[in-house]
Amino acid sequence: MDKNHNELGNDRLTETEVLETEAASPEAALIEKGTRRWSLFSSLRYAEYRYLWSGALLSNIGTWIQSVALGLFVFQLTHSEFTLGLVNFSSSIPTLFLALVGGIVADRYQRRSLIIVTQVVQMLLALTLGILISLHTANVANIIIISLVTGIASSFGFPAWLSLIPELVPKKDLLNAVALNSAQFNVARLIGPAIAGFIISLLGVAASFYINSLSFLAVIIALLLIKPPPIKIRKSEVSVWKNFTEGINYAKEHTSAAVLLICVGTLTTFGMSHTTLMPVYAIDILKTGARGLGYLFAATGLGAVTGALIVAGLTHIIPRRNLIKLGIFSYSILLLVFAFSKVFIISLLAQVGIGIAFLTTTSSINTSLQLMAPTQIRGRVMSLFVWAFMGLFPIGSLIVGSLARLIGSPPTLAIGAAVLLITSAILYFRPQLLENVG
Known part of the structure; x- marks a missing residue:
């Protein structure tokens, strides 16, 4: 343990470096592939990270189980696409406003303690x-309030x-840890929804x-087991606003x-937000109920895991802009x-592809x-990516829910597909827009 901590002390990163690396996706290890041999599970050699990774996997499985159940329950309660969008909006909107505040808090307090509080x-x-x-007392109002407070807690816990x-x-193993952190989230995204339908049915x-x-106990116990080296909390001399504007x-x-x-903001707003309407498709359109809903979410998770492997293999073959x-x-x-499919297997395959x-x-x-970004501002540029990736999702959910209430779910998703098709056409016919992308 002492040996690990000594090594960690010598290699500890600044907060900017953390933002730079943690924003990385599973193929991030390819960046340093030329400088060292990368082992797929090298970061799991360290017991404390292994505890955290395992606890997070179990906790995220529970989170995905609840996500499926909540969407199903809300739609069964209200039969309103707008309410589905509103609940998703409530749980996600705090990220839009509090992510930067959460980063400040993470810099001023011991991170492990902060995470434990938010998990509890x-x-x-x-x-x-x-x-x-x-007790049959759940209603839209208390669901929205609980979703909002959950989102606030997550906004403070995520940066920490x-x-x-x-x-x-x-x-030297940080990029591997980042990759495995992303992998466990997508594995949970695959497993959680798949078993959620059975749990709800039984x-x-x-x-x-x-x-x-109960699943939160896994990550809380893991956090109690680890003993990260004490760090000196120091206040930044540069304002958050200045960092953001740069x-x-x-x-x-x-x-x-x-x-x-x-592009990522458009994909989040008009693409990823389609998951808000998944309960509508499972119950009213595909007639598959809770189990079908779980399978649809699991299919998306399977696609995400597959996509990570595909990108890792194709990065050296196909340019990223393509x-x-x-x-x-x-x-x-x-x-x-997916928008117009009424055949479950076709919808399932579409979700894998999505x-x-x-x-x-x-x-x-x-x-x-x-x-692309210079080292000195890379963290801030990547924070814009995180904002577009996570912060715009509640806006998309609200738009999708509102439109579906007015014109129906299939036409709403068709509009989103059209926006994405136009976006891809612009990129194809104006290649200079991505000329600096490898």
Whole structure:
């Protein structure tokens, strides 16, 4: 243990470096492939990171189980696409406003303690929602309030989580730790929804929330087991606003960077937000119920895991700019297929393809931004990527939910597919927009 900590102390990263590396996608290890041999599981050699990774995997499985159950319950309760969008909006909107504040808090307090507090809060909120459903007192108002508070807790916990990982592994294995951190999230995304349908069918909706509440114990116990080396908390002399505006100014001055950020924002708003309507498709259109809903979410997770492997293998063969254009085009076509499909197996295959296209696009954009931006402002540029990737999702959910209420779910998703198709056409016919992308 002491040996590990000594090594960690020598290799500890600054916060800017953390933001730079943690934003990386699974293929990030390819960046340093030429300088050292990369082992797929090298970061798991360190017991403390292994505890954290394992706890996070179990906890994220529980989170995905609850996500499926919540969407199903809300739609069964209200039969309103708008309410589905509103609930997603409530849980995600805090990220839009509090992510930077969460970063400041992570710099001023011990990160492990902050994460434990946020995990306990989320555990209690899941338990509360399960009890409300069991007592038949759950309604839209208390669901939205609980979703909003959960989002606030997550907004403070996420930056601290990202900042903690470099304290558990040496610098030489950090990129591997980042890759495995992303992998465990997508594995949970595959497993959680797949078993959620069975849990709901056998034990009821409320059981999903109890199971998620228990799953938080895994990561809390893991956090209690690890002992990261004490770090000196120091206040930054540069304001958050100045850091933020410098990243924006870089994007303004470099067309390719701005285009990449617009692309990921468009994909999130008009593409990824289609998951808000998944309960509508499972219940009303495909007639598959809770199990079908779980399979649809799991299919997207399977596609994401597959996409990570594909990108890792194709990065040295196909230029990233081509992967980005192909990914957005493929997403638009597959989303159109899903929008009007009434055959479950076709919808399932479309979701697998959507998962592949989404991760291929976002990870290629992610890596391109990392390589393009100068070292001194790379963290701020990548924070814009995180904002576009996560912060715009609630806006997309609200748009999708509102439109679906007015014109129906299939036409709403068709509009999103059209926007993405236009985006891909612009990139194909104006290649100079991505001329600086490898």
